[in-house]
Amino acid sequence: MNKNIIIAIIVLVILVLGGVWWVRSNKGSNYVPLQPNDTTGMIIQDADALDMGDIDKEFQDIDKDLQTL
Amino acid sequence: MRNIIVVSILGLSIAMFAGAQTPTDSTTGSSTREQMRQERQSQIEAKRAELQARMTTIRDERKKQAVERIYTQVNKLNERMTGHFTNVLDQIDEMLDRVENRMSKAEANGLDVSTVTPEIANAEAVIALARASVQTQAAKVYAVQTTGDETTLRSEVGKTRQALHADLTAVREKVKAARDAVRKAAVALAQIPRANEVEVPP
Numbered sequence: 001m002n003k004n005i006i007i008a009i010i011v012l013v014i015l016v017l018g019g020v021w022w023v024r025s026n027k028g029s030n031y032v033p034l035q036p037n038d039t040t041g042m043i044i045q046d047a048d049a050l051d052m053g054d055i056d057k058e059f060q061d062i063d064k065d066l067q068t069l
Numbered sequence: 070m071r072n073i074i075v076v077s078i079l080g081l082s083i084a085m086f087a088g089a090q091t092p093t094d095s096t097t098g099s100s101t102r103e104q105m106r107q108e109r110q111s112q113i114e115a116k117r118a119e120l121q122a123r124m125t126t127i128r129d130e131r132k133k134q135a136v137e138r139i140y141t142q143v144n145k146l147n148e149r150m151t152g153h154f155t156n157v158l159d160q161i162d163e164m165l166d167r168v169e170n171r172m173s174k175a176e177a178n179g180l181d182v183s184t185v186t187p188e189i190a191n192a193e194a195v196i197a198l199a200r201a202s203v204q205t206q207a208a209k210v211y212a213v214q215t216t217g218d219e220t221t222l223r224s225e226v227g228k229t230r231q232a233l234h235a236d237l238t239a240v241r242e243k244v245k246a247a248r249d250a251v252r253k254a255a256v257a258l259a260q261i262p263r264a265n266e267v268e269v270p271p
Contacts, residue, residue, distance in 0.1 A: 040259035043167050047252040050160060052245055053153050055237050062142050062230055065135045069223040 109210060113144050116212040126217035136213060139226055143211045143233050150237050151207035154244050158200055161244075165192050165251045168258055175264045182261065188254035195250040199243040206240045 120140055124133050169189055176182045211233050215225045258264050 038167065038171065039265040040168070040171060040255045041265070043164050043171075043255040044252055044259065047161075047164055047248055047255065050157055050248055051153075052157065052241060052248070053150060055150070055234065055241060058146055058150065059230070059234060062139055062146070065139050065142070066223060066227060066230060068135050069132055069226060 105208060109208060112210040116140075116210060120213050120215070123215050123217050127219055127222070129219060132219065132222060136215070136222065136226055139230070140211075140213050143229055147206065147209060147211065147233055147237070151203050151240070154199075154203045154240060155207075157244055158196060158203065158247060161196060161247050161251050165189065165196065165254065168192075168251065168254045171264065172258055175258070175261060178263070180261055180264065182258070185254060185257045185261070188250070188257045192247070192250035192254050196247045199240075199247040202240050202243045206236055209236070
């Protein structure tokens, strides 16, 4: 057999084996970001934005009436 | 074969009928809430009549009207604020569900979520405490304790106002604690690398 053909076959085999190894080593490491409203950052943001109510403001009308007594 | 079909249809019909007859939790819950609301309303009216009777010695009609108005406002404000706190707790609950959901996905991806689980359990307990506190507060009726003396009227009515203010502030702190607990759980989850990513097949 021609020497060049043997070298070409060896290179091809090395390339195939290398490809198989690369695919296997990267298996399971493909991560994609979740939908924006499902991230912890968004949950924290929503928690911070919660309206707890302004109690003092709610008492303004009562206090106004109280002053007339 | 025919008997089997007949028995199956009969069984299915009985099951559906029984299901329709069993009241759901939400129906029971709303009727209980309605009953509690009506009871509270009757208490408010009874205490209003007591207040009117105690104010017969007060000659200034404007002051009398102001006291009655404050009495109404105090109890309405309690109802409104406890309703608001209930809504906020529902939102907090929904946020905790999202954290749990994210945690389950992270766990399914093989991530270590051991720092998040105790925070979620803590948040659940704090939310339950806050809910109990809101329910207790919602059932309260605030009365104005007056001797019928015009000179002490402001301080007497002021005491009722202060009592509601202190109670609502205490409940608000519990709701805030529930929010902070859920936030802490979300932060714990955020600190896990790749917690916001999902693994896809290559």
